[in-house]
Amino acid sequence: MKKLINDPRRVVREMLEGLVALCPDQALLAEADVVVRAARAAPEARPVAVLSGGGAGHEPAHAGYVGAGLLDAAVAGDVFTSPSTDAVLAAIRAVAGPAGALLVVKNYTGDRLNFGLAAELARAEGIPAEIVVVADDVALRDTVPPERRRGIAGTVLVHKIAGAAAARGLGLEEVAAQARAASAALGSMGVALGACTVPAAGRPGFALEEGAVELGLGIHGEQGVSREALQPADALVETLLGRILADLGTEPRARVVLLVNGLGGTPPMELAIVARAALAGLRARGLVVERAWCGNYLTAIEMPGCSLSVMQVDDARLALLDAPAAAPAWTGDGRVAPPNILPAPPAAPAAPPPEPGPLAPAIGAALLRVAAALEAAEPELTALDSAAGDGDLGISMARGAAALRALPEGAHANPAEMLAEAGQALRRAIAGSSGPFYAVALLRAARALEGQASPDAAAWAGAFRAAADAIGALGGARAGDRTMLDALLPAAEAFEQSAGQGLGPAWGAALAAAEAGLRATQEMTPRLGRASYLGARALGTPDAGAAAVLVWMRALAR
Structure with a gap:
């Protein structure tokens, strides 16, 4: 294993120390692996606090979304391991006031248990708390009931909507309702070209032969729902989009937003090719792409591959996505336009060809x-x-x-x-x-x-x-x-x-x-x-x- 680390047991803490050192708007709790916003109002003046988190290894999630208009706190566990109940509770205590806290949780057993118990303990202390579970992985459509699906990269869009709703001063129930509705309108699916290596394990999580891909994987270095032959990017994108849109039941002229997410080992060149195909595929189906983002938003360490997330939107939801936000990993407003290919300037008229010579x-x-x-x-x-x-x-x-x-x-x-x-x-x-x-x-x-x-x-x-x-x-x-x-x-x-x-x-x-x-x-x-x-x-x-x-x-x- 070749990684730029010191001690595998200290990876998460040292990573968070580095991230916070680079972002003056963030702070790190002394006794827990929790990143919070550095500037916080007095508890009684705080709006609903929005928290998320999970195992490390998904960077820039989740600490990268701590900032104005997004998350108030992110809780990190060991790599691909849920954070403890105590860490989540410490985060709630650090950022929540009387308005309460909303916990955005990806649908994994450990995360649901630890965030769920922390929310219960917070309520016992008098802090209102609600949980929104994101289960956006459509690859599991034929495998498990909808409520058992995994939460993957589309969770980032739910972060944005919940953070914007809280910044507007909405109450806890309304912030939770907006986040749940957004989650219900969301579908994601991924493809991996190879495995990743968890620092503590020291070896790739699985072996993938040349010319094969894992289709429909999660975000913890695991295999997908099927192993398929490698195809050109356009064909893989068509497969992902087809399954996502079939699950969402989108109608022509529906308004959607797109998230093209790298899994950590995919260069921007390839992600841009995927984004090109995804935008074209959505428009070819008559859908209106209101916003699109492309980059590494929620990764699986250094796994090569990507995921696509599509969310249906209306004016109200789009306004929440467009609301001001400032966090290290939130990259822009996502505005898109039709392809803008300009014609080349006309060439000068060609001179008549000379008469052929003896050579x-x-x-x-x-x-x-x-x-x-x-x-x-x-x-x-x-x-x-x-x-x-x-x-x-x-x-x-x-x-x-x-x-x-x-x-x-x-x-x-x-x-x-x-x-x-x-x-x-x-x-x-x-x-x-x-x-x-x-x-x-x-x-x-x-x-x-x-x-x-x-x-x-x-x-x-x-x-x-x-x-x-x-x-x-x-x-x-x-x-x-x-x-x-x-x-x-x-x-x-x-x-x-x-x-x-x-x-x-x-x-x-x-x-x-x-x-x-x-x-x-x-x-x-x-x-x-x-x-x-x-x-x-x-x-x-x-x-x-x-x-x-x-x-x-x-x-x-x-």
Whole structure:
């Protein structure tokens, strides 16, 4: 187990100390793992207090929702373990006044028992207390009665509605009624791509083979209701939405809000893809999406996966969701709009293609050979770049190959035209550093050959030198920095020196020099690019950019 912790027995307390240290509006009780709002009115002036909590491991829940317009207190138990009755009671005593306390509880046995007993003890002390149980997991629709379902990420929306109702000064019964109605209008379902590791256990909670997902899981690292084959994100979202909406019984034109929740190990890139599909799926069914939120709201430590929550709303409920709130984990107002895709500015009118020159057929054949070679080399270039970079060079070169294949017929008319068109195509097709480097090189070479229908070897060598120099000027690299220039610069020198022997022999000399330059990069400490971050750890592996140079140079030699 690799985790940034000290003692598994101190994880929860140390986490809460860190969270509160970062939020001046929060405070931590000395004798219990309870986070409360730092600024509190005198007990007799306090509105209904809203509390929630549960086992740790769901961060940013629950402490992240302690703040104005949301929770007054959050109670944390050990990881995935209900907090004790005494801790919940301490929280009630700390934040409740005569108006009483509402406890928002997710539907797990331990939470219901400990929060329920604490509420009873609070009532015995004269503190009014109500409990709202959230059971929003529709995955259990065919397994248990509705009142036995689990509470999962949709609970966050109930926090918001209860907190806003309390902030309005409503009485305890009305705050509880608003929260219960919101819970009844809510459905959630999740999917996991892998397990999480509880610090005290030290190993993942279950094993999931490659190509499989757990569908319909809870939030405690457990398996789902079924194990299914991994599908594209759109298909998984469609499955989740279909089950949620079938359970809610939504009608066309119904107004809803959406919560896309990460389970802790899912990057924002993937959550945004899920959100895109969920919004489209809801709108395709004729539903009106009033608000949507996307991010980590209630997690399962580092589990990869997500859940979707849909809540039906009317004007009154939407107003509670829109009411002002300030807490570390509440990220915004959730306002959405229809997709706003702007058209690209019109391109300048294209010039008529030049008349094909004598080299047009050879140029076209050469481009196809280069494209095929780059495509065949994708796995090798990916492996090299992964060893000392970010691993994207192979796919970048494959995209470049596709761009070369797509060049119009007129691009083959003459050498300068081909180089200029290829440079523009690679600029558009290849992201990262490779695209600009190859684009500037080809554009500079095109200028060197302008007006030459059949350049001789010396002219080709001059264009090659101009291309290599352009790359160095743009990126700032020099010979010995372990970059593509360590293949290009020796090749340029050999090409120029051998130009008098004719194009074939001169290119052969350039290729041999480039091959020697590539081998030399294995012993060079990188000084530029991502490989430079590795320092001496990159030794022994040839530079990927220089290897890509050899791919297309060898293709041209053939």
